[in-house]
Amino acid sequence: MEQKQHHQDTNTNSKTQQQHIVCGECGANPSKYKCPACSLRSCSLPCVKAHKQRTGCTGKRDQTHFVPLSNFDDHLLFSDYNLLEEMKRVAESARRMRAQFRVHPYPKFPPHLRSLVHAASNRRTKLLLLPIGMSRRDNNQTRYNHRKKFISWTIEWRFHSTDVVLLDHGVHEDTNLFSVIEKHLKPGPWNHPLRQFCKENLDSLKFFICKNPKV
Incomplete structure (x- = not known):
């Protein structure tokens, strides 16, 4: 029972701590979201849009950004896998296009x-x-x-x-x-x-x- 109570207290403290972090855009309301790109916390969709417009942030996580092994999780592993699949698809597409151009070398050159x-x-x-x-x-x-x-x-x-x-x-x-x-x-x-x-x-x-x- 003591371990269960300790776990509940930890979750409660974590939620309370998140509620105490105010929105980084308006500075008035408790934050609800964290930007995947720059980690800025915001409270609502209008603040998310305002943040992107003000800073030029894309709101998308940099898939090539270095992540310490201690912070690596299944979500990042799946993201890396998708990135490799996309790179493979682009490389295969470029290879097919190059093969087409090789059929008639310099066909349109004067x-x-x-x-x-x-x-x-x-x-x-x-x-x-x-x-x-x-x-x-x-x-x-x-x-x-x-x-x-x-x-x-x-x-x-x-x-x-x-x-x-x-x-x-x-x-x-x-x-x-x-x-x-x-x-x-x-x-x-x-x-x-x-x-x-x-x-x-x-x-x-x-x-x-x-x-x-x-x-």
């Missing part, structure tokens, strides 16, 4: 793009062409010169720890990249965001090429 892809392939470079309308494709002026048999590249420069993005068009395939980047790193007021790079010797700078997923 001749100049097909020749560019072929020329790049001869140089052991595989080009991945974005769909029409994508900004990166619209800004890319890479071309293959049939008469002189060379590729002129568009190069996009991104500088670490800055928001600076620079584009160079018509770069001959035999051009030394140091000579291209050098003109962007000359001291001057226009390249103030790049002053940390201007102070360095070109030989000490490190350049990285973004590696795209294999297809």
